[in-house]
Amino acid sequence: MTSTLATRSSTDPTLARAWTVLESVPDPEIPVVSIRELGILRDVRRAADGTLEVVITPTYSGCPAMSQIAEDIGHALNAAQLTPHRIETVLAPAWTTDWIDANAREKLRAYGIAPPTGRCAEGNSSGNANPQQTVIRFVPRAPATPACPRCGSTHTERLAQFGSTACKALYRCIDCREPFDYFKPY
Numbered sequence: 649m650t651s652t653l654a655t656r657s658s659t660d661p662t663l664a665r666a667w668t669v670l671e672s673v674p675d676p677e678i679p680v681v682s683i684r685e686l687g688i689l690r691d692v693r694r695a696a697d698g699t700l701e702v703v704i705t706p707t708y709s710g711c712p713a714m715s716q717i718a719e720d721i722g723h724a725l726n727a728a729q730l731t732p733h734r735i736e737t738v739l740a741p742a743w744t745t746d747w748i749d750a751n752a753r754e755k756l757r758a759y760g761i762a763p764p765t766g767r768c769a770e771g772n773s774s775g776n777a778n779p780q781q782t783v784i785r786f787v788p789r790a791p792a793t794p795a796c797p798r799c800g801s802t803h804t805e806r807l808a809q810f811g812s813t814a815c816k817a818l819y820r821c822i823d824c825r826e827p828f829d830y831f832k833p834y
């Protein structure tokens with residue numbers, strides 16, 4: 649089966665509208681950032697039968713937020729009368745924190761979550777939403793200490809491997825004494 653790989657540059661007004669609608673769908677766990685900014689939303693395209701296909705990649709397998717995200721996408725598209733649609737979950741290439749765009753990193757920090765430091769992979773960090781074009785090359789990751797999202801100090805210590813969710817670790821700033829969540833890079 650062939651499906652057109654129309655992307656954001658598409659002149660199809662329905663696809664353009666779908667992108668706009670989906671870019672405003674927030675992450676259920678971190679509502680200050682959208683699923684697009686986190687890199688969860690990979691593509692919006694039209695299948696051969698005309699159905700809108702929304703391609704998403706889970707932040708990690710078994711992430712409990714994914715069913716909520718799929719539900720939110722469905723609601724947003726229904727509200728905009730963008731039907732019929734379906735959601736395709738793509739597991740490869742695996743999501744990496746490298747896909748979180750610069751804007752979203754700043755929002756995470758403002759929200760009190762230290763954004764991931766360092767880089768896990770090279771090759772698809774430009775916000776390119778076409779998974780077919782992805783080439784991931786793993787690079788050595790320097791052990792990094794996250795900076796405190798409140799005071800910016802790198803004088804921080806890890807309290808627990810898991811924070812408020814499994815994808816975050818709990819840290820504490822030694823200077824301002826505030827505990828904070830660190831979005832673990834992977």
Ligand SMILES: [Zn+2]
Pocket residue numbers: 796797798799800801821822823824825826
């Ligand atoms: Zn601090």
